[in-house]
């Protein structure tokens with residue numbers, strides 16, 4: 093079996109000393125030593141401007157929406173993303189304004205956003221499958237209109253844009269530390285942002301308190317505990333190794349898949365994606381369905397991502413891509429022979445329809 097995704101957990105021995113410290117200190121949560129060490133390591137390793145670690149990626153997006161003053165407002169968002177992106181918008185009482193995607197990068201299309209930006213209060217873009225979206229164009233549109241830009245970078249931890257690690261673009265970026273992501277802790281998330289947004293996130297995630305005083309009554313409990321931060325600290329040490337494995341497999345897929353199979357393109361100034369998932373787009377729905385049958389028969393995991401959130405949106409590219417896309421295995425537990433086997437099966441299914 094070659095699974096679609098396979099999370100890698102740090103060795104148990106590497107986490108034991110931190111767990112022992114947590115046990116001795118009696119401090120299991122509330123931003124203790126592991127939380128601070130984890131956030132400091134993220135800032136120094138990934139160049140994040142400011143970071144808050146929270147309980148999951150969906151809540152990270154909600155905190156960013158609230159901190160950017162978008163609660164209850166109209167937020168532009170692609171209709172081609174994981175459900176959590178839209179659910180964060182809905183949970184913040186916002187109205188999603190669905191925007192179509194660019195058929196090459198599979199991320200929000202700046203031209204379609206320009207068409208609708210005047211009717212929106214802010215933008216929530218998505219780094220689809222861990223690939224940075226069109227940051228420069230989106231930042232320009234939002235700056236011209238004085239509207240906040242939040243980026244759902246759930247799977248993009250370790251990606252780079254204009255030569256730097258992502259985390260400092262837009263007003264806030266949100267990451268997921270779910271088991272299926274590049275830095276898995278189980279359940280967890282991050283918000284990186286400007287200093288003023290960071291102060292608000294830090295308070296909102298802790299019951300709206302600041303120095304023990306209630307500042308934001310709409311605050312919540314979004315804290316991550318010390319045990320998850322201990323896992324995160326160890327997982328961070330392996331991030332570069334997992335990124336380079338995935339990038340090598342992505343190159344192999346690109347070189348060995350049939351030319352009729354399209355892979356996701358990087359946006360203009362992106363340097364590197366994370367390949368959190370590896371989508372391929374087939375020429376027709378029939379071909380995509382044949383590829384999926386062939387892979388499942390060969391004991392190879394595959395799944396259709398993303399599913400448009402609503403059918404009631406003027407997003408023809410999103411619907412077309414959805415009808416032809418499938419994600420194929422991508423993780424550090426694979427080896428070169430697995431990648432070549434997946435390529436053989438995909439190519440066989442493509443050619444058998446000719």
Ligand SMILES: Cc1ncc(COP(=O)(O)O)c(C=O)c1O
Pocket residue numbers: 148149150151173174176177218244246247267268269270280281
């Ligand atoms: C694009 C995107 N946004 C948001 C989320 C939600 O993150 P979490 O599962 O940590 O809540 C995910 C998780 O799969 C995702 O892929």
